[in-house]
Amino acid sequence: MYKLDENKIEIKDLDLFYGENQALKKVDMLIKKNKVTALIGPSGCGKSTFLRTLNRMNDLIENVKIEGKIEVDGEDIYQTEDVIDLRTKVGMVFQKPNLFPMSIYDNVAYGPRVHGIRDKKKLDKIVEESLKGAAIWDEVKDRLKSSALGLSGGQQQRICIARAIAMKPEVILMDEPTSALDPISTAKVENLIEDLKKDYTIVIVTHNMQQAARVSDETAFFLNGELIEYDDTNVMFNSPKDKRTQDYITGRFG
Numbered sequence: 001m002y003k004l005d006e007n008k009i010e011i012k013d014l015d016l017f018y019g020e021n022q023a024l025k026k027v028d029m030l031i032k033k034n035k036v037t038a039l040i041g042p043s044g045c046g047k048s049t050f051l052r053t054l055n056r057m058n059d060l061i062e063n064v065k066i067e068g069k070i071e072v073d074g075e076d077i078y079q080t081e082d083v084i085d086l087r088t089k090v091g092m093v094f095q096k097p098n099l100f101p102m103s104i105y106d107n108v109a110y111g112p113r114v115h116g117i118r119d120k121k122k123l124d125k126i127v128e129e130s131l132k133g134a135a136i137w138d139e140v141k142d143r144l145k146s147s148a149l150g151l152s153g154g155q156q157q158r159i160c161i162a163r164a165i166a167m168k169p170e171v172i173l174m175d176e177p178t179s180a181l182d183p184i185s186t187a188k189v190e191n192l193i194e195d196l197k198k199d200y201t202i203v204i205v206t207h208n209m210q211q212a213a214r215v216s217d218e219t220a221f222f223l224n225g226e227l228i229e230y231d232d233t234n235v236m237f238n239s240p241k242d243k244r245t246q247d248y249i250t251g252r253f254g
């Protein structure tokens with residue numbers, strides 16, 4: 001039977017200002033559940049700003065004004081008091097691995113411990129499942145008590161993904177997660193993203209057109225704070241409707 005895709009996040013008329021500077025202009029978008037959505041566009045077009053609106057990370061920046069509406073599972077995230085809960089549900093992985101100077105185990109167990117989980121057996125299980133989920137278990141299972149900072153950049157980034165998974169999120173936001181990685185580690189993270197969409201909704205900012213084409217189901221093209229075009233990734237890369245999208249993906253600007 002034909003099954004309609006379910007939307008996980010709905011963005012309506014979203015404007016964002018940094019002081020006087022408008023960084024997002026009337027963005028409307030529906031992000032599909034259990035899909036990978038790529039955000040592309042030239043530097044400074046608002047991709048990271050947009051990504052950060054989805055778990056209210058911009059709240060931490062001074063002088064930001066946000067108008068419009070964002071709903072996750074039908075709930076307006078700017079009306080909720082519980083931002084911690086929102087950030088548990090909508091986790092984030094940054095451009096550079098940002099592990100804490102502690103063991104691999106403690107990095108992954110950090111969030112669950114903050115949430116009050118103390119039972120060792122429970123923590124062991126969460127750590128193992130999260131590392132498996134991030135496709136790094138086999139590489140680190142014999143050195144869980146060693147410093148996470150002794151791992152390669154690519155391994156560290158997968159531990160960051162494990163740390164996000166350990167919080168049992170529903171959405172994972174990734175801001176250029178492979179830009180600091182070599183090609184082999186990049187391929188591992190890309191394969192992992194493909195696997196993760198079974199369980200999570202993923203939104204990824206990338207500068208790499210091939211990566212967007214490889215990993216995403218949907219692609220959104222931003223320019224000067226506007227969402228120019230948003231469609232199935234195959235359509236975006238093979239027959240974009242807007243000339244500006246075409247120019248960008250064929251490398252004519254940006």
Ligand SMILES: Nc1ncnc2c1ncn2[C@@H]1O[C@H](COP(=O)(O)OP(=O)(O)OP(=O)(O)O)[C@@H](O)[C@H]1O
Pocket residue numbers: 018021023041042043044045046047048049050061
């Ligand atoms: N914390 C901030 N304070 C003020 N202005 C900001 C801040 N962060 C971003 N901006 C501005 O908002 C606009 C969008 O920036 P943003 O970082 O979202 O773009 P981007 O598309 O992610 O760029 P890049 O690809 O270079 O990371 C830019 O003009 C930028 O200078």
